[in-house]
Amino acid sequence: MKVCHFTSAHNSDDIRIFHKECVSLAEAGHEVFLVSAQNDGGKQDNVQRVSADSKKRSRIGRMVFTSREVYKKAFSLNAEIYHFHDPELLRFASRLKRKGKIVIYDAHEDLPRQIMAKFWIPKLFRKFISVIFEKYENYVASKLSAVVVSTPHIKSRFLKINKSTQDVCNYPMLKELMDVTPNGQKNIELCYVGGISEVRGINQLLDAMKLAPEFKLNLAGNFSGHELEQKIKTHPQWDKVIFHGYVGRQELLSIFSCSKVGIVTLLSTPNHLNSLPIKMFEYMSAGIPVVCSDFPLWKEIIEGGKCGVSVNPENPDEIIEAAKKILNNPELAEEMGRNGKKMVIEKYNWEMEKLKLIDLYQSLSSIK
Numbered sequence: 474m475k476v477c478h479f480t481s482a483h484n485s486d487d488i489r490i491f492h493k494e495c496v497s498l499a500e501a502g503h504e505v506f507l508v509s510a511q512n513d514g515g516k517q518d519n520v521q522r523v524s525a526d527s528k529k530r531s532r533i534g535r536m537v538f539t540s541r542e543v544y545k546k547a548f549s550l551n552a553e554i555y556h557f558h559d560p561e562l563l564r565f566a567s568r569l570k571r572k573g574k575i576v577i578y579d580a581h582e583d584l585p586r587q588i589m590a591k592f593w594i595p596k597l598f599r600k601f602i603s604v605i606f607e608k609y610e611n612y613v614a615s616k617l618s619a620v621v622v623s624t625p626h627i628k629s630r631f632l633k634i635n636k637s638t639q640d641v642c643n644y645p646m647l648k649e650l651m652d653v654t655p656n657g658q659k660n661i662e663l664c665y666v667g668g669i670s671e672v673r674g675i676n677q678l679l680d681a682m683k684l685a686p687e688f689k690l691n692l693a694g695n696f697s698g699h700e701l702e703q704k705i706k707t708h709p710q711w712d713k714v715i716f717h718g719y720v721g722r723q724e725l726l727s728i729f730s731c732s733k734v735g736i737v738t739l740l741s742t743p744n745h746l747n748s749l750p751i752k753m754f755e756y757m758s759a760g761i762p763v764v765c766s767d768f769p770l771w772k773e774i775i776e777g778g779k780c781g782v783s784v785n786p787e788n789p790d791e792i793i794e795a796a797k798k799i800l801n802n803p804e805l806a807e808e809m810g811r812n813g814k815k816m817v818i819e820k821y822n823w824e825m826e827k828l829k830l831i832d833l834y835q836s837l838s839s840i841k
Contacts, residue, residue, distance in 0.1 A: 474503055474504070474552075474553045474554055474834070474838050475503075475504045475506075475550075475551075475552040475553050475554070476498055476503045476504065476505045476506065476552055476553070476554045476556065476834075477505075477506045477507075477508060477547050477550050477552035477554070477555050477556070478490060478494065478495055478505070478506070478507045478508070478556045478557070478558065479507070479508040479509070479525075479543050479544065479546075479547035479555065479556075479557050479558070479562065480507075480508070480509050480543065480557065480558040480559055480562075481509070481510055481525075481526075481535060481536075481539045481540040481542075481543040481559050481561060481562060482535065482558070482559040482561065483509065483558060483559070484509060484511075484512065485507060485509040485512035485513075485522045485524075486512075487509075488643075488751070489581070489623075489643050489751075490507065490558055490579075491507055491520065491522075492646070493643070493646065493823050493826075493827065494556075494579075494641075494827075494830060495507050495518075495520045496518045496519075496520060497823075497827040497830060497831065498830070498831070498834065499518060499519040499520050500519070501831045501834070503554075503834065505519070505520045505521070506520070506521045506522075506523055506547075506550050506552065507520055507521070507522050507523065508523045508524075508525050508543055508546050508547045508550070509522070509523075509524070509525065509543065510524070510525055510526040510535070510539050510542070510543060511524065511526065511529070512524045523546060523550070524546075525539075525542045525543040525545070525546035525547070526538070526539045526542035526543065526546075532593070535561075536561040540559070540561045540562055540564075540565075541565075543562070544562060544565040548568075548569070548572075552574070553574065553575060553838075554574070554575040554576075554577065554834065554837065554838070555569050555574050555575065555576050555577070556576075556577040556579060556621070557576075557577070557578060557579065558579045558581065560580075560584055560606070560610065563578070563609070563610065563613045563614075566578060566613055566616075566617055567613065567616060570616060570617065570618070575618045575619075575837050575838070576617045576618050577617065577618060577619045577620070577621055577833075577837075578613070578614055578617050578619075578620050578621070579620075579621045579622075580610075580614075580620060580621070580622045580623070580627055580631065581623050581643075582623070582627075582744060582748075583624075583626070583627050583630065583743070583744050583747070583748075584606065584610065585603045585604070585606055585607035585610070586603070586742070586743035586744040587742075587744040588602055588603040588606060589603055589742065589743060589744070590672045590742040590743075590744060592670065592671070592672070592697060592698065592701075593698070611634050614631060614634055614635050615634040615635055617635065618637065618837055619635070619637040619638065619639065619833060619837060620635050620637070620638040620639075621638075621639055621640075621641050621830065621833070622638060622639070622640050622641070623640070623641070623642060623643050623749065624640060624642060624747060624748060624749050625640050625642075626747035626748075627640070627747075628640040637833075637836075637837075639829055639830070639833045640829070641826050641827075641829050641830045642749055642821075642826050643749065643751045643823075643826075644749075644751070644754050644817070644821045644822050644823050644825075644826055645751070645754050645755050645757075645758040645817055645821070645822060645823060646822070646823040646824070647817075647818065647822050647823070647824050649722065649758065650758050650759075650814065650817065650818070653726065653729045653730040653759050653760060653761070659730075659731055659732065659733050660689065660731055660733075661687055661688055661689065661733065661800060662688070662689045662690070662691055662715070662731050662732050662733060663688060663689070663690050663691065663732060663733065663734045663735075663736055663764075663796055664690070664691035664692075664693070664728050664729065664732035664734070664735055664736065664756075664761075665678060665690065665691070665692055665693070665694075665735075665736045665737070665752075666691075666693045666694060666720070666725065666728065666735075666752050666755070667693075667694045667737075667750065667751075667752045668694050668695060668697060669692070669694045669695065669696045669697065669701070669702075669705070670696070670697035670701065671697075671701065671740075672739070672740050672742060672745075673739050673740065674738040674739055674740050674766075674786050675701075675705060676705075676708075677738065677740075677786060677787060677788070677789050677792065678690070678736060678738060678789075678792065679705070679708045679710045679711070679713075679714070680710070680789040681789035681790070681792040681793040681796075682710040682713045682714075682793070683709070683710050683789070684789065684790065684793045685793050685796070685797065686713075688713065688793075688796070689713055689714075689715055690713055690714050690715065690736075691715050691717065691728045691731065691732050692714050692715065692716050692717065693716075693717040693718065693719070693720045693724070693725070693728055694718075694719060694720075695718070695719050725755070726759075729755075729756075729759040729761060732761060733761070733762070733799070733800055733806065734761065734762055734763075734764055734796045734799050734800065734806075735752070735753070735755075735756030735759075735761040735762070735763050735764070735781075736763075736764050736765075736792070736796075737750055737752050737753045737756070737763065737764070737765045737766070737771075738764065738765065738766050738784065738786035738792055739766050739786060740766070740786050740787065741766065741768065741786065741787075745766070745768065746768050746769075746770070747768075747770055749770075753765060753771070753774075753775070754817060754821050756781075756813065757780055757813030757814060757816060757817050757821070758813070758814060758817045759814075760810035760811065760813060760814045761810060761813070762780065762781045762782075762799045762805075762806050762809035762810055762813070763775050763780060763781030763782075763809075763813065764781060764782050764783075764784060764792060764795045764796055764799070765781060765782075765783050765784070766783065766784070766785075766786040767783040767784055767785055767786070768783075771783060774816075778812055778813065778816045779808070779809060779812045780809045780810070780812040780813030780816060781799075781809055781813070782795040782798060782799065783795075
């Protein structure tokens with residue numbers, strides 16, 4: 474079938490949207506288009522990327538204007554299946570349904586819970602906005618052809634309103650299993666890869682570095698805002714940081730090749746507690762021991778799989794002591810690394826998840 478994925482908030486090289494979902498659907502025989510803002514267009518891996526809006530806008534401008542341009546470009550392609558990835562595009566979903574299209578909403582996050590930690594929304598209004606948005610999101614999602622979600626926890630929420638809900642977890646691709654430098658040959662370096670914000674624990678992580686003067690931290694990702702970036706770069710421990718900014722897949726491999734421990738100590742928020750952060754599984758796929766937040770779900774995966782240590786993310790002492798435990802025990806570190814990679818190969822990989830996506834498309838196309 475002719476399939477159009479469209480997004481106003483993500484770039485055309487997004488790992489989940491392009492490299493995993495779109496490419497997998499093209500491999501399954503669908504004619505796949507990806508519409509996004511500010512991309513160079515062109516065909517890659519049998520996916521046709523289409524640019525919708527070349528203007529750089531503020532967050533509000535993107536939500537109001539860029540989303541509209543992305544929708545208009547997507548609709549002009551006259552696809553049979555439309556699969557969108559941003560809550561700001563929900564307002565166009567009913568239009569597509571009325572025009573006889575199969576419409577899929579991809580809920581990457583449990584947004585009503587995520588809103589409670591959005592730094593750019595005044596705290597006084599977060600609860601009200603969260604409640605109103607959840608009612609709106611549920612209303613629209615209940616009328617769509619299907620909902621795809623990134624975790625089983627989010628699936629349990631949407632199943633109550635749309636029986637055609639499928640979890641497709643954002644696990645690593647087996648072809649990207651990383652053969653990196655053995656732990657024993659690396660420098661004493663840690664790494665954190667992902668969005669950089671206070672709610673993701675950047676302050677506590679830098680405070681922890683004070684307790685281990687010999688450690689370096691490879692930090693890769695975008696800051697959540699310019700003010701935070703300026704603040705963090707004045708932190709007393711910033712001289713311990715090797716800052717890489719936003720990195721591509723090859724640069725990621727380079728970072729993992731010199732890092733002995735992967736850090737994912739996000740703070741406790743309703744959205745984080747049941748999330749499955751891709752960075753945690755990418756550390757595992759690279760054979761890097763993990764230090765993670767002690768949320769029950771994460772603790773079960775990491776400590777249950779004997780591939781790392783869970784800690785209180787609010788406690789810098791615990792974070793650095795866990796890292797030291799791994800660094801001071803090379804044999805333990807090697808064993809943790811092997812265990813993590815084994816778990817990705819056997820369970821936490823995209824090759825298993827993509828089958829659920831392909832099956833969902835098959836069931837929707839047969840109904841049409």
